[in-house]
Amino acid sequence: MDRRQFLQMLGLVSGAAALSSCGSDKGQKELVSLLVPTEDGIVPGTEAWRPSTCCECPAHCGLLTRIRENRPVKLEGNPRHPVNRGGLCLRGQASLWRLYHPQRLQSPLKRQADGRLQTIPWSQALAEIAEALQHSRRQSRQNAWLAGRTSGTLNALLEEFCSSLGIERLAEFEPFSHAALRQSYGLLFDRADLPRYRGDQADLLITVGADLLETFLSPVDYTTQASALAADQKRHWLHLEPHYSLTGANADDRLVLTPGSEGSLLLWLLQSLASQRRYRGRWPQALQDLLPASDLAATAAATGLRSQQLQQLASRFARAEKPLLIVGGVATGHRNGQPVALLGALLQWLTALPWGGMDFSAGENYSRVGSLLDLEELSQRLAADRIGVLFVSRCDPVRHSPAALGLQGTLAKARLRVGLADLADDTTDQMDLILPLAHGLETWGDTEPRRGVIGLLQPLRTPQQQALSEGDLLLKLLRQATGKSPAADWETYLQRNWQNRFSRVQLGQLMDDGYLTEPQPQLSIRLDLARAAKALQGLHLQAPLTLPAAVIAPSIRSFDGRSRSLELLSEIPDPLTTISYGSWVAIAPQTAARLRLQDGDELQMKTAAWQSKQPVRIQPGQAAKVLTLPMDSLPAPATGIDPLTGEALRYCEALHLKPTGKRHRLPILAGSPSQQGRGLIPTPVHRQQKHDQQNHGPRASFYPEPHYENYRWAMAIDLQRCIGCSACVAACYVENNVPVVGAADHLAGREMSWLRIEPFYDEQGRVDFLPMLCQHCNYAPCEAVCPVYAAYHNPEGLNVQVYNRCVGTRYCSNNCPYKVRRFNWWQHKRTPPLDLLRNPDLPLRSKGMMEKCTFCLQRIRIAKDRAKDQKRLVQDGEATPACAQSCPAGAIAFGNLLDKESGIYRLVHSQRAYRVLAELGTEPAVHYLRPE
Template sequence: MDRREFLQTLGLASSATLLSSCGSEKDQKKLISYLVPPDDGVLPGEARWVPGTCTECPAGCGIQVRVRERRAVKLEGIADHPISSGGLCMRGQASMGRLYHPERFRSPLERDGAGGYRRISWEEAYRRIGRTLGETHRQGKTNLYLAGRTTGTLSAMLDSFCAKLAVERAPDFELFAHAALRQAYGLLFGRPELPRYRVEEADFLLTLGADLFETFVSPVGFAAGLARASERGTFRWEHLEPHVSLTGVNADRRLPLVPGSEPYLLLYLLSHTTGKGERRLPEKLRRAIPPFSARQASALTGVPEKVLGELLDRLERAERPLVIVGGLGVAHRDGMRAAVFAGLLQWLTGMTETTVDFDGGENYRGVGSLIDMDRLARRLGAGEVGVLFISRADPLYQVPDSIDLAGHLKKATLSVAFADLPDETSQGVDLILPLAHPLETWGDAEPRSGVHTLVQPASPPLDDTRGEGDILLDLMRQAGDGPDGDYRQFLEAAWDKRFGPGGRQTLLEKGFLTIPQPEVPLALDAGRAAEFFGERSARESLDGPLLVVAPSIRTFDGRSAALPLLAEIPDPLTTVTYGSWVSLPPSMAARLKAVDRDELALTTASWGGKFPGKVQPGLQEGVLVIQRDALVGAPYGWVPASGEALFYLEEVQVEKTGGVLVLAVMAGSASQQGRGLIPDPVHRKEEHRRADLYPPHAHEDYRWTLAIDLSRCIGCGACVASCSVENNVPVVGEADHLKGREMSWLRIEPFYNEDGGVEFLPMLCQHCHHAPCEPVCPVYAAYHNGEGLNVQVYDRCVGTRYCSNNCPYKVRRFNWRDYHRPEPLPRMLNPDLSVRSRGMMEKCTFCIQRLRHAKDRARDEGRKVRDAEVTTACAQSCPTGAIVFGNLLDANSRVYALAHSERAYRVFEELGTEPSVFYLAKAVTGDG
């Protein structure tokens, strides 16, 4: 009899009396399910992995969901996924909190007479929708369906639904719709699409405003691609922007740019570039482009003439250059010109044949722009709209206030929101239909042409929610014109028709399916381009001081602000967690005599607000920055010609009120204070070796070690989020953060130099071999084990905090309270490790629960743990592969090679603590 059979028999025998007293057969089956493996093969204590797609933003990264006892507990990337290459950003990691969010809608809600909402059944909701659709159709009104970006089979389902129920499908709404870029490509090439930018294949990258690592198109994909490109010593990246972004500080060189001057820089490059091979601008177009000197460009952009010459030289010498303009680079009045000039430059230099891929481009075909939202508001205001469906979008929060969509929405006969959590839009409609989470329902997506990704349930529904596809089928059947079966059957039929049975099986097994796309020749429409130059003259520069409304790496366009974990993770550049703030340049701070947390009053002709200030090194004079989610409403404007949002507020008056506001800033110092935490790669000191007074530790089989390549770390915080979810790190709230009582086991420390440049240092428990925390623990809760880990025994700990006081790295955390997790958040907890209680110290364990599982599996097979067989949560999530975990005793392991690299060093090595975390200093490039 094996172990499992013995435990099963023992459990059944000891439970016989209890089972005989159970009140129903249903209760007995519920109990027995944990003693006898069920028919579906799910074993208690054994994890299974389910492939899927992250839907927290439009990028469509591939995920694998770790499921324990029929509940999802962790998300990781799919290693070979064509979009995300195995990484997952902090928003993707935190999106698990959306599934278990305590405020999720649990059933349909209908607005009552008192302005609140009352619960109703699905049948009541369907009847009201069906009745109103019929009434408005007879009245001659138009019924509309507005959704967030929708691709794949659901898009086809929406088309069918709209056709059968006489509903007009409006263009999909996304605030970051890249409208100017798509319109520019349509004008130049007749393809109003967003191409795929192949950064991994470029040898020279020039970006203007595009926040590749925060929100632009596919941040995880760009991070992975740039990491691969940087492996080539010849790769060079120049980034120009009006503010300071995470993307900018990670470029080889960041150049401040006069806000709104992108067209002038691109025009200079365009007018002086000779072109690749035989490619030349047509004569008609060449005559339309005005000559533009370096002196003119420098005066308008603020970029020195010498630097402009360097950019031009690099562009012409590169074999596979890539120029990307986007984000804030086109979010101004002259953004359309910037997009057109960039497109022409891409065509002239041959990028459209190499690094700018239209055939495998991003799938934004159904996405509209603010032009469509303005048209919708006008139709609502005119009383033309009957039933308005709004699905997976929050236009009332994101559409500019000047369009007044919120005011006009009240004139719809019936407004219906398909939503999962309360937001501005769902709280402004007549009827709310609760959407199932993507981890509770079936679906698919096509985020990029030819790339099909799977959505499938990993957990049973928590409440009375339904998937959008099933809701549409229900409504069609109510109208007497719907297919039989549920949405999963509809999906499988569509997959069989499009991919064949073999393709469907691949999609289900791998979580994605890639279909090669036909090559379509790209032709420049020189006539339309010349007309554009003739019609549109250069506009005046933006009027300062300017407030830049920047997208947020933590909340995207504001949609992720509801996820509690993201508020706990510091903003990468300011280390602010809770609250909103305005970043101001050091020169303005000196003039106002303002310091961090001073209250600043910001006013324009039509808007005003008060925020705590945060001095931002590197920010140029006359430019302030605020993140989108900090704004109440949407006071920014938009461009009627392109439909692009204007993420600049001009002529902002700034005054110091004299008040001081609270702001949770997690950084101790923005400077290294000469401590050499991140060595200068050019003037690096000799490695400090000290005589060891301690006896050596014996490590028989394993010495677990972490290596972190600072050349690859971009400070994105994905590792911090992954660590928190994996290790049940509590969300403590703003009050504790203000007291310095954060609980994160891993932090990213930004250190600024005199020029405003930033270097990032991930800091976690160093698992020292001569750990200062161990000898001061009076109860031996901290000790060094035989595998090189600095272990923390929670049940021994009595909370003296001596260990924290003695730790030079300040990576230990004290539980000040028993942190409450409202239902159903406890279901999100990782069952492989305990939840620590009040009065205990805790810290990074190198994910010891993963190590135990890997060693158990290896022991059963009579071998040691292989290299890369087990890794930490932080390493697994890192989009750039900056973190590597392994056994230092294995001379063939990757971590061994990194730890013995010429670039390897350890923080505070001179203290003699012998850390197990090796950092690799940034490599010195030929360009400096």
């Protein structure tokens, strides 16, 4: 044995000894799973991508799920999916937090007599339900199933389940039911459905109340459409609303009208349009006579808009080739909701339908969804003691029904209340039995969010503890109650169903792509004059709301409130107010001045029947006497039911406002709402200055010119397209294991986001969003001041931070003009099982270290490795940071500046390109394209 051999043997033996002595039982399990590849072809240490569908809101965007070590670690939009085309909103990004939520329901729970919950086995839960079903049948009480919107094969199974057990399937419950819209389309076109609006093809988009970017139908789809429209100078987007929403903030023009006056506006618009030559021929005189009278002055008075503005709006509307008007959201959530929806539909029929601006064949799948009227009926039946077993699945009617409905009280009358949920909510708090549901990423399934679009769900992680998919649960219950079931388990049922429905090719496509499109028959939508006349006969416009009034507005962060419990979404500030945690009411600066209120002062809002106390946030651009109350700020966000449509009323009028004198500490992350004239987003004045600078020739410098070999990574952010939706922020949090620190640290100014959205308001209250992240400067001020080389410039132009070398002087952060560096003030820990949600490609940072955006170095590394294997350079589009990937608006581009063919090269050399704080000479690699 020579020396070499001896050393080899020694290495082998000691390595084996070290491996075999690794850790506890728990650790060993982990070790085995890393060493033995699973049958899915998942190789430890390498990523795998699996298609799936996002179930965080009813839009059901297509996903690509990144799997590392057998668990999903990142969600991305499926670039080819017809709904979201690659984008994913912040809620979608955060839905992994639901998967790994520490408070996920883990096993069936039964409420004891004293109200406490007790864990019970599935067998007991199923037996109790089966018995109760039988019992109530004997007592001739009705058993009922109330669910959130259901589509796909689950719908079929549910139908089968309910019919075989004699359970009444109630109209589905969605807080955003769009009932007024569906009703008006039903009344006028005999088609009570929600079309896909084609904002992408319109040359004029007028949205009345419809919050396209936040919660309207399919937000990612409409974000893509709207941002493209806003970025196009030749097309125009106009938004009308009483309050201040993200949608309004991003429209080309935002007109503020009195809440409840949308009907008057639409009526006047309809009449002035109908008198135009272009539309006169199409407009039936019979309907004209049914409409109430309207004139410019009265409309101006009612809406609070100037006559000139109204005339401009009308003439623009009349001139447009492809105008598209969308009403919805807050515009239908008041007592004039029905007239608004009806008049809106009439205008759409007149202007948008002829050019195909509304696609009913690709309708959003809302046909089974009911309204609050259905819930009211349920409440009455409950009160009359006619309901035996009531199942409530995937919805929270207790929170979303108005107090007047008394649902919380009447629910108690049901003999057995069974809740199906993944997280506890107001409704499960009222349930006798709570059954845990598996997450969409833990189960097989399919969805059909839009007619003709089928999305795939597939299990990418073993379900938590004892949670079951709804399909499995139904089958088990069916077997328990009747002794037989249509299939052994949900997967078999699904397979059989798919085989019946799809061809082999289609099925392969579904499994590979994660979605399937089926051609839909073209529908011809006609105005049924008789029905329309009947509908319009009763049309009566009531007066607008009495000011001061509060608009209860939906939130981009929590949809209807269902995503509220995902902490990541509280960590990311609301884009308009920059408040992260807690509740608030946004008021106009004038109102604040009148009431002597400052940010955080508590304001009491009171009507005869309703009151609320909230800390105020002064919102530039907000109309005086109109308050914006985020839905999440209220325990019950619906104040009443519109008896005509069944929509939730989301307004409070004739408010009595009184400061209480108390002050709350609000985590407002923006240090200033204005950019203080600094030209971070250049105004025309700054553009002139920049021009002057350019005339002085290139900047003189003592320093050598930077030299790069193959790559100079750079980013371009189009501010024209950016809508401030914060999807990039959420993507960054998940991709880079950025710590979520909570309210206390936010109040101390210690949020950790590597990327933030900065809203800057001008004097008129218009806002522009500036995504701010590490600028990877050529002459980075942070690098030179680091005493230990922890911050340095790498040969590809990246400003990198060596975590292990950092001693924590924080000088780099002080010296960063963009203030994008984040210091670890604590040892940040995540509650299990959230600790599993971790991208293993980059380290977790410990206390006392500085961290910041790396341009997703780990993704660049993967692209470079792949290119190296193929003996070439990384091509354009191969390396994409998480933020750029997630952006639904396509505002972020990334690439290699040395590649003159690349998209980034073109953008960086465009007329609109500028760099923030360029006068400091830091030469950032992030270029912004200024809004026009």
